[in-house]
Structures are given as structure tokens and as C-alpha cells.
Amino acid sequence: MLISCNSISIFSYLQTLIKYVALSSFVLLMSCEEAKYELNNPSDPANMDLDPPALFFHPPEINAAINDTISVELYGLELNPAAAAQLSIRYEYEALEVDYVEAGPFFTGDNFPIEIVDEPSEGTLDIFIYYLPDVNSNQNEGGTWSIATVHFITKQIRGSALEWVQDSTRLRDENNFPVNIKDFGDGWVNVE
Amino acid sequence: MMSVIRGIITIYLVTSCFAQEATKNVSFKTGNNLAVLRFEGWAISDPLTEFLTEELRETIRDLDIFQVQDRGITNEVNIYYPRSKDYWACWSQECAVDLGKRLNVNYVIAGNIQKKKDDEFLINGRLFSVDMETLLNEFAMNSSGITDSLLLEMKKMAYNVSGLPVPDTLSVGTDTSQVTTTEDIKRKQDWFKLPPLPTKIKALMMSTALPGSGQIWVQKKYPGYGFMGTEATLGMAALIAYYQYNKAWGGFEKNYNAYQDGSDPHNLIELRPKIIEYASDTRKYNAFMKNIRSVASSIWIVNMVHAYLVAPSDDFFDGEYFFDLEYRPDVNQLQFNINF
Numbered sequence: 001m002l003i004s005c006n007s008i009s010i011f012s013y014l015q016t017l018i019k020y021v022a023l024s025s026f027v028l029l030m031s032c033e034e035a036k037y038e039l040n041n042p043s044d045p046a047n048m049d050l051d052p053p054a055l056f057f058h059p060p061e062i063n064a065a066i067n068d069t070i071s072v073e074l075y076g077l078e079l080n081p082a083a084a085a086q087l088s089i090r091y092e093y094e095a096l097e098v099d100y101v102e103a104g105p106f107f108t109g110d111n112f113p114i115e116i117v118d119e120p121s122e123g124t125l126d127i128f129i130y131y132l133p134d135v136n137s138n139q140n141e142g143g144t145w146s147i148a149t150v151h152f153i154t155k156q157i158r159g160s161a162l163e164w165v166q167d168s169t170r171l172r173d174e175n176n177f178p179v180n181i182k183d184f185g186d187g188w189v190n191v192e
Numbered sequence: 193m194m195s196v197i198r199g200i201i202t203i204y205l206v207t208s209c210f211a212q213e214a215t216k217n218v219s220f221k222t223g224n225n226l227a228v229l230r231f232e233g234w235a236i237s238d239p240l241t242e243f244l245t246e247e248l249r250e251t252i253r254d255l256d257i258f259q260v261q262d263r264g265i266t267n268e269v270n271i272y273y274p275r276s277k278d279y280w281a282c283w284s285q286e287c288a289v290d291l292g293k294r295l296n297v298n299y300v301i302a303g304n305i306q307k308k309k310d311d312e313f314l315i316n317g318r319l320f321s322v323d324m325e326t327l328l329n330e331f332a333m334n335s336s337g338i339t340d341s342l343l344l345e346m347k348k349m350a351y352n353v354s355g356l357p358v359p360d361t362l363s364v365g366t367d368t369s370q371v372t373t374t375e376d377i378k379r380k381q382d383w384f385k386l387p388p389l390p391t392k393i394k395a396l397m398m399s400t401a402l403p404g405s406g407q408i409w410v411q412k413k414y415p416g417y418g419f420m421g422t423e424a425t426l427g428m429a430a431l432i433a434y435y436q437y438n439k440a441w442g443g444f445e446k447n448y449n450a451y452q453d454g455s456d457p458h459n460l461i462e463l464r465p466k467i468i469e470y471a472s473d474t475r476k477y478n479a480f481m482k483n484i485r486s487v488a489s490s491i492w493i494v495n496m497v498h499a500y501l502v503a504p505s506d507d508f509f510d511g512e513y514f515f516d517l518e519y520r521p522d523v524n525q526l527q528f529n530i531n532f
Contacts, residue, residue, distance in 0.1 A: 033441075035470065035475060039467065039468075041451055041460055043457055044457065045461055077461075146458070
């Protein structure tokens with residue numbers, strides 16, 4: 001490419017030159033940012049020190065005022081496929097009152113699950129949830145999902161632990177075989 | 193005795209064969225192809241020199257004595273070849289004959305136009321026979337004043353070269369308009385005239401701005417296109433890598449923001465591997481770009497050095513240039529000379 005000395009070619013040459021210099025400078029001078037991150041969200045199950053498959057309360061700690069309605073999700077972490085569950089939890093009945101319970105997406109397929117709630121004694125709540133089979137499956141696919149949500153009303157100014165009754169908390173698959181649960185994560189409600 | 197006679201006959205036959213070959217080699221061509229090398233301009237602009245050279249070509253062509261080679265073909269021969277000097281400084285018989293052979297012509301004209309005073313020019317020309325490897329004729333013409341124009345002198349030279357008498361029609365008045373045109377061209381080109389720079393420096397500057405351009409300018413086209421292509425390829429690879437990086441960075445930002453603001457464990461546990469993957473991708477593409485940058489920078493520098501090395505060195509102190517790098521074999525040192 002020879003430089004010819006007439007005005008038109010000089011300007012077209014300069015235009016090309018400027019474009020190329022810009023591209024070359026881009027190559028030579030450009031420095032991109034490195035991706036830095038911290039995966040420290042407290043709601044991330046990986047930060048909860050649980051050994052999956054596990055059950056835990058989400059959120060694990062709640063601060064509320066008296067007469068507030070609070071919601072606690074009963075969550076499953078990396079659970080295997082299941083067809084039914086009995087979730088038994090213990091709470092401070094003087095501080096909290098169960099308002100209502102609703103099923104979460106874990107057992108929701110094409111149909112909504114069947115849900116039965118029982119309070120066998122003060123401070124104990126049993127939730128029975130059944131996957132309603134459809135043409136595709138008799139059980140869910142497992143995974144990390146909310147199984148149920150319990151809505152409490154705070155009654156007194158005091159704290160209340162939320163605990164799993166491990167003996168009576170269980171999951172079953174479509175063949176009625178137990179679904180393994182290795183770990184349980186407790187919760188805490190602080191009424192102020 | 194018989195073997196001696198046979199030997200003599202054999203030697204005689206072999207000698208005859210070689211003698212025939214030798215006769216073939218010294219046969220002359222009878223063509224009339226002529227190449228007019230671009231005249232060297234001393235203290236006159238390059239475009240004007242080119243214009244006058246072309247005028248000489250045209251006039252000789254019109255006289256129908258020689259088949260004048262087209263300017264484009266003549267200039268196809270590397271103008272800096274075979275020596276580091278410009279070919280228009282090719283004033284010697286060896287150089288002219290060598291170039292004539294390369295151009296495949298029978299005759300070569302080389303010359304120069306020197307500006308002596310404001311309106312005084314000296315035109316020198318030499319006609320070489322490539323076949324006979326000799327200088328056939330030398331011309332020198334003095335042009336002074338606007339009326340005795342350079343253009344007319346070039347035309348007269350064309351008649352001289354062709355061995356024809358200069359006609360009376362080449363009178364002063366007939367070419368006044370063309371002389372005006374010449375002056376206009378000169379004036380216009382002065383507008384673009386840059387301060388003289390040594391060829392090496394100019395090639396270096398060009399290759400610094402645009403890799404390979406300096407080499408191409410000095411007619412080292414293959415290395416020039418090589419450097420240009422390599423840098424363009426690396427630039428393209430860097431652009432692709434940057435596009436991929438940008439995509440990965442966009443994915444990373446979106447997912448990381450969602451992770452930081454999120455509270456649903458199900459979503460968070462799904463975001464986590466995506467964030468790790470996108471971050472890994474950004475690092476991978478960034479590292480790739482850094483590598484390309486290093487390679488491209490190295491090649492760029494090599495290209496600059498190469499452009500400087502392959503460009504012909506001017507004899508700056510003979511002309512108007514102000515500095516020079518010169519190797520002194522007597523002291524085995526590279527010397528930097530400045531001429532104020």
C-alpha cells in the first residue's frame with residue numbers, strides 16, 4: 001500500500017489508519033476486570049453447614065414484634081425423590097401460635113398436594129403432605145425446595161426455638177421406602 | 193598413434209561444440225523496448241519529477257522510435273533494488289543494465305533534474321543499452337526562465353534520445369499552457385509537502401502506526417502483509433475473546449447481583465454454580481486477551497524494528513536530511529550523525 005499524495009486518498013488512508021490504530025490500541029492497552037466474588041449469602045444452603053440431604057427452617061432466624069404474623073418455610077436440601085412427608089416440628093407455644101400452613105412447591109406437580117395438619121400436643125406441629133400422582137409420575141423429582149410454609153402469630157415477648165422432631169419427621173418415596181435425611185437445621189424466632 | 197589421432201579429433205569436436213554455445217551467448221537482441229526510470233529530483237518536488245518523467249515517456253512513445261514501457265511496469269521493479277540506494281540514484285552502467293534486464297527491455301534511460309537557482313534547472317539523462325551493456329549517450333540540458341520551460345526541455349530530450357532533430361514547433365509559445373499547468377501542480381503539491389524525513393524513520397513511523405505499512409511502502413510487500421495480517425488476526429482474535437469475555441461478564445454480574453439480593457435457598461443454590469462458571473469464563477478470556485496482547489506487542493515491536501532495518505538508508509548528508517545512523521567498519525561502531 002503506497003501513500004499517494006492527493007487529498008482524497010490521503011483522507012481515506014488516514015481514516016483507515018485511525019480505525020486500525022484504534023483497534024490496535026484496543027488490543028495493546030485494554031485490560032479487563034477480573035471477576036471477584038464472595039458467595040456468603042446467609043440464605044444460601046451451602047453456608048448453613050448442613051450435610052445434604054437435609055431439612056432446615058428458612059429463614060433460620062426471625063425477629064418480630066408481638067402480634068406479628070411470621071412465615072417460616074420448612075425446606076428440603078438436595079432431597080431425593082419423594083411421594084409423601086411427615087414433618088414434625090416443635091416450638092414455644094407460649095410465644096407462638098400456628099395460624100395456618102400451606103404446601104410448598106416440593107410436592108407440587110401437575111396437581112396440588114394433599115395436606116393434613118395436626119397439633120398432637122401444645123408446641124408440636126405435625127404436617128402430612130402427599131404428592132398427588134399424575135400421568136407422568138407418582139413422586140416428585142427431589143431437589144432443594146420448600147416443602148411447606150408455616151405461618152405463626154407471635155403472642156409474647158420471648159424467644160422461641162424451632163426444632164425438628166427427628167423421630168417422627170420422615171419422607172417416603174412412591175414405593176413407601178424411606179427417603180434418607182442426614183441432617184436437620186433448627187431455627188429461632190425472637191419476639192420483641 | 194591411432195589413439196592420439198582419435199584423441200585430437202575428440203578434443204576438436206568438443207571444442208567446436210563449446211564454441212557453438214559461446215557464439216549463442218553473445219548474440220544480440222534487436223528489440224527497441226525502452227524503460228524510462230523515474231528521474232531523480234534535486235530540490236524539486238516528487239510529483240513534479242514524476243510528471244516530467246512521464247512527459248518524457250509520452251514524448252518518446254509518440255516519436256515511435258522506441259517501445260516505451262508503461263510507467264506501472266517500470267515501477268514494478270523494486271525501486272530500492274538491488275542496492276540500498278534509491279534506483280533513481282542508479283546512475284552507473286552496471287545498475288542501469290541490471291535494472292534493464294530485470295525490466296526485460298533493450299534500453300534504459302536514467303536521469304535527474306536539479307534546481308540550480310530560482311528559475312534555473314539542469315536536466316541530465318543517460319541512455320544505456322542493456323543488450324550491449326554500455327552507455328550509449330548522455331544528455332545535459334539547461335533550462336532557465338519560465339519561457340524555456342522544463343517541459344519543453346524534457347520534450348527536446350525525448351527527440352535527442354530518439355536520435356531525431358528537435359523540431360522548430362517546439363518553440364517557446366506552444367507549450368506555455370502546459371508550463372502553467374506544471375507550475376500549478378508544483379504549487380498544489382507544495383501544500384502537502386512534509387518536512388523531509390529519512391526513509392528509515394518514515395518506514396518506522398508508518399509501521400508504528402500501522403504494522404506492515406512501512407514494509408509495504410519500501411516495497412517489502414510480503415513481510416509487510418505478513419505483519420499486517422498477523423496483527424489483524426490477533427486483533428480479530430482479541431475482539432472475539434473480548435466479545436466472549438463481555439458475555440461472560442454480563443452473565444456473572446446478573447447472577448451475582450441476583451445472588452447477593454436473593455433470599456430463596458432454591459434460587460441461591462442454582463445461582464451458585466452459574467456464578468462460579470461465569471467468573472471462571474471471565475478469567476479464562478481475560479487471560480487469553482492478555483496473552484494475545486503480549487504476542488501482539490512483541491510482533492508490533494519486531495515489525496517496527498524490521499521496518500527500520502529493511503527500509504533503504506538515505507545518504508542524508510548529501511541532501512537535506514538532518515541526521516543519520518551509519519555503521520563505521522573502521523571502528524566497528526554504529527555512529528549517530530547530526531547535521532545542523
